[in-house]
Amino acid sequence: xxxxxxxxxxxxxxxxxxxxxxxxxxxxxxxxxxxxxxxxxxxxxxxxxxxxxxxxxxxxxxxxxxxxxxxxxxxxxxxxxxxxxxxxxxxxxxxxxxxxxxxxxxxxxxxxxxxxxxxxxxxxxxxxxxxxxxxxxxxxxxxxxxxxxxxxxxxxxxxxxxxxxxxxxxxxxxxxxxxxxxxxxxxxxxxxxxxxxxxxxxxxxxxxxxxxxxxxxxxxxxxxxxxxxxx
Amino acid sequence: xxxxxxxxxxxxxxxxxxxxxxxxxxxxxxxxxxxxxxxxxxxxxxxxxxxxxxxxxxxxxxxxxxxxxxxxxxxxxxxxxxxxxxxxxxxxxxxxxxxxxxxxxxxxxxxxxxxxxxxxxxxxxxxxxxxxxxxxxxxxxxxxxxxxxxxxxxxxxxxxxxxxxxxxxxxxxxxxxxxxxxxxxxxxxxxxxxxxxxxxxxxxxxxxxxxxxxxxxxxxxxxxxxxxxxxxxxxxxxxxxxxxxxxxxxxxxxxxxxxxxxxxxxxx
Numbered sequence: 001x002x003x004x005x006x007x008x009x010x011x012x013x014x015x016x017x018x019x020x021x022x023x024x025x026x027x028x029x030x031x032x033x034x035x036x037x038x039x040x041x042x043x044x045x046x047x048x049x050x051x052x053x054x055x056x057x058x059x060x061x062x063x064x065x066x067x068x069x070x071x072x073x074x075x076x077x078x079x080x081x082x083x084x085x086x087x088x089x090x091x092x093x094x095x096x097x098x099x100x101x102x103x104x105x106x107x108x109x110x111x112x113x114x115x116x117x118x119x120x121x122x123x124x125x126x127x128x129x130x131x132x133x134x135x136x137x138x139x140x141x142x143x144x145x146x147x148x149x150x151x152x153x154x155x156x157x158x159x160x161x162x163x164x165x166x167x168x169x170x171x172x173x174x175x176x177x178x179x180x181x182x183x184x185x186x187x188x189x190x191x192x193x194x195x196x197x198x199x200x201x202x203x204x205x206x207x208x209x210x211x212x213x214x215x216x217x218x219x220x221x222x223x224x225x226x227x228x229x230x231x
Numbered sequence: 232x233x234x235x236x237x238x239x240x241x242x243x244x245x246x247x248x249x250x251x252x253x254x255x256x257x258x259x260x261x262x263x264x265x266x267x268x269x270x271x272x273x274x275x276x277x278x279x280x281x282x283x284x285x286x287x288x289x290x291x292x293x294x295x296x297x298x299x300x301x302x303x304x305x306x307x308x309x310x311x312x313x314x315x316x317x318x319x320x321x322x323x324x325x326x327x328x329x330x331x332x333x334x335x336x337x338x339x340x341x342x343x344x345x346x347x348x349x350x351x352x353x354x355x356x357x358x359x360x361x362x363x364x365x366x367x368x369x370x371x372x373x374x375x376x377x378x379x380x381x382x383x384x385x386x387x388x389x390x391x392x393x394x395x396x397x398x399x400x401x402x403x404x405x406x407x408x409x410x411x412x413x414x415x416x417x418x419x420x421x422x423x424x425x426x427x428x429x430x431x432x433x434x435x436x437x438x439x440x441x442x443x444x445x446x447x448x449x450x451x452x453x454x455x456x457x458x459x460x461x462x463x464x465x466x467x468x469x470x471x472x473x474x475x476x477x478x479x480x481x482x483x484x485x486x487x488x489x490x491x492x493x494x495x496x497x498x499x
Binding site: 011092182 | 411412
């Protein structure tokens with residue numbers, strides 16, 4: 001085995017892989033949320049933004065980012081599942097009585113919240129990237145001849161089932177990010193009494209900001225604050 | 232630990248003890264009723280009393296690890312009511328006293344549970360996996376013979392204190408027992424940190440980190456998921472800071488350590 005494979009398969013190296021891929025995915029989540037909030041700018045601004053993303057570098061950047069994200073998700077989930085199964089195997093005979101005092105529910109359920117978010121990502125891509133969920137709204141054009149991402153967004157979240165599945169996914173993402181954003185610094189060895197407090201509060205705070213940033217535009221659609229053009 | 236109000240009323244207890252003939256036996260919890268246990272008895276003395284009664288009845292006594300009974304040797308173990316060493320702050324099982332239990336209480340006593348710590352008999356587990364980790368690098372290379380001047384290598388007091396805090400590890404295995412993943416990272420990291428906070432530990436720092444982490448992985452311990460049950464369970468109150476140091480060093484070592492070459496044994 002090469003030194004790199006040995007490293008990433010080791011107990012600590014695998015944690016570094018989880019931490020780095022998790023951090024990059026969280027950074028994507030921040031950028032994606034900011035884009036999401038452009039919905040408040042109205043149809044023209046949102047479609048402009050969507051058009052810009054689609055055509056960055058003559059459409060090449062989009063494919064590089066998609067490829068990178070896919071690789072990050074695959075590695076993050078693959079390493080996570082491998083570590084979870086190794087951890088289960090490390091205690092073949094369970095305790096009859098076992099009490100934990102520090103473990104938080106979100107730390108214990110990382111693999112499940114993670115898999116729930118994965119299921120959502122697949123659905124989300126089928127909906128907004130592949131156009132398989134509401135195909136009737138997928139290829140509509142706005143008056144300027146651009147894909148009407150704004151209308152697709154509003155039509156999507158006007159559907160109660162789609163809105164509900166989205167909210168459930170965000171409720172799973174919140175604890176996953178809250179534990180992950182704090183935990184990754186310890187995994188990478190970036191721990192110091194001077195900035196421990198910042199990491200703990202900042203990690204949880206960023207997770208809450210992402211949660212609120214993600215649920216606000218769809219809820220505004222449901223509440224009629226964000227409307228279809230002319231409605 | 233905070234001392235509960237003590238009176239001299241003897242305790243009647245229901246005890247479930249893990250009994251297992253040998254490594255191959257499936258084992259199971261066995262219930263014992265123990266009457267008239269003094270509140271002044273230590274937890275291990277309570278087991279001694281149980282064993283006297285079992286021997287009196289011609290039954291096999293319960294096997295459990297113990298040695299100094301002063302909280303410093305690391306031999307005693309025991310999962311008491313689901314917590315290593317009973318879950319009292321900075322306390323080993325031998326320092327737990329029966330006044331911490333109530334009359335009529337049911338107590339569950341189990342061995343440490345980890346694939347890397349196989350049960351030898353009853354409550355005794357084989358902790359040789361820890362020895363293998365330490366054998367892989369828990370030492371420094373030094374010339375034997377005449378001792379050098381005591382003050383030739385200056386050690387700042389803060390560094391010495393940090394090294395000493397890590398060296399307080401008695402290798403009992405409570406960290407592994409408490410970890411939901413049976414991870415040995417607190418133990419391994421403590422052994423590394425006690426050398427890596429000192430100048431004497433620096434020359435072999437990278438090589439040692441790689442060797443001891445590899446030995447830890449090879450022994451079949453789980454992986455850290457940052458729950459910090461280990462530091463809560465550690466009778467010597469070693470903190471997760473040592474794990475962060477190991478995590479940092481392991482990345483540096485994996486990315487930069489070079490095996491010595493055949494030509495590196497001297498200039499000219």
